[in-house]
Amino acid sequence: MKFAKMHGLGNNYIYVNLWDTLIEEKEFAPLAVAVSNVNTGIGSDGMITMGPSHIADARMRIFNEDGSEGENCGNGLRCVGKYLYEKGIVPKERLTVETKGGLMYLELHLNEAGDVVEEVTVDMGEPRLRREQLPVLGGAPDEQALLQPIEVGGEMFQFTGVSMGNPHAVIFVDDATKIDVAGIGPKLEHHPLFPERVNVEFVTAKNDRELDFRVWERGSGITMACGTGACAAVVAGVLTNRLQRGETVVVHLLGGDLSIRWGHDGHVYMRGPAAWICEGEWLGDGGSKRG
Numbered sequence: 001m002k003f004a005k006m007h008g009l010g011n012n013y014i015y016v017n018l019w020d021t022l023i024e025e026k027e028f029a030p031l032a033v034a035v036s037n038v039n040t041g042i043g044s045d046g047m048i049t050m051g052p053s054h055i056a057d058a059r060m061r062i063f064n065e066d067g068s069e070g071e072n073c074g075n076g077l078r079c080v081g082k083y084l085y086e087k088g089i090v091p092k093e094r095l096t097v098e099t100k101g102g103l104m105y106l107e108l109h110l111n112e113a114g115d116v117v118e119e120v121t122v123d124m125g126e127p128r129l130r131r132e133q134l135p136v137l138g139g140a141p142d143e144q145a146l147l148q149p150i151e152v153g154g155e156m157f158q159f160t161g162v163s164m165g166n167p168h169a170v171i172f173v174d175d176a177t178k179i180d181v182a183g184i185g186p187k188l189e190h191h192p193l194f195p196e197r198v199n200v201e202f203v204t205a206k207n208d209r210e211l212d213f214r215v216w217e218r219g220s221g222i223t224m225a226c227g228t229g230a231c232a233a234v235v236a237g238v239l240t241n242r243l244q245r246g247e248t249v250v251v252h253l254l255g256g257d258l259s260i261r262w263g264h265d266g267h268v269y270m271r272g273p274a275a276w277i278c279e280g281e282w283l284g285d286g287g288s289k290r291g
């Protein structure tokens with residue numbers, strides 16, 4: 001199986017081009033676990049497949065390090081845009097990508113020569129705020145989970161539930177950079193309030209244009225960045241009156257910065273970089289087909 005490894009602010013995945021490579025669907029999850037392993041595989045936060053779509057220029061699927069499938073991936077979308085353009089598979093500066101979490105609209109920002117994608121803006125669509133859309137238990141399914149108290153390990157937090165196609169619990173804290181993400185994150189991910197588990201974001205508003213951000217990702221643990229999580233954090237910041245709707249907010253993640261805006265049109269826009277790491281051939285077991 002041929003693969004590329006790419007990253008968006010350090011959030012790195014193994015990218016598989018299904019136009020070229022035949023893999024049975026049932027092999028995606030075990031393959032994601034195998035390639036993600038840093039000792040016996042390639043080492044990554046998970047695996048992303050790209051292939052044909054009936055409704056968009058391409059279809060993307062994201063599998064976390066533990067083999068679970070996420071519905072969306074913000075950093076992955078920017079890398080998919082770069083891959084499809086620079087490989088000549090979709091040579092368009094505006095393209096659409098189908099995800100399990102809905103249709104995403106990408107605008108590529110090219111270098112002067114027009115052959116390298118430097119940054120990508122993604123229209124991530126409208127955030128979904130009803131409990132049933134994440135899902136979050138503990139209240140009426142059609143209501144928002146806004147600053148809902150939650151207890152973990154004897155400590156109380158308040159989370160705001162936001163779906164960007166995939167589920168996020170955003171928690172505002174005094175200093176996100178000092179939080180014990182590895183200790184608290186997994187307890188929240190597996191809390192009984194979240195029947196499909198959840199991505200957990202610890203966020204601090206430095207002012208009304210900047211957030212500090214740390215993440216515990218469902219199925220992958222601590223990652224350097226989470227695009228959908230950064231979008232969810234900005235939405236939660238607006239809902240809790242820390243940020244202004246329509247203003248661009250710089251989110252400081254472990255791996256660098258993303259610019260996010262929740263527009264008056266209801267859509268969330270994310271802008272940030274995408275980068276190649278390497279390309280190669282996977283020779284391991286775990287479902288790969290060697291041709």
Ligand SMILES: N[C@@H](CCC[C@H](N)C(=O)O)C(=O)O
Pocket residue numbers: 011062064069070071072073074075076166167199217218219220223225226227228229
């Ligand atoms: N890193 C991603 C999100 C990947 C999926 C997530 N862990 C889930 O299970 O929902 C991003 O950049 O958005």
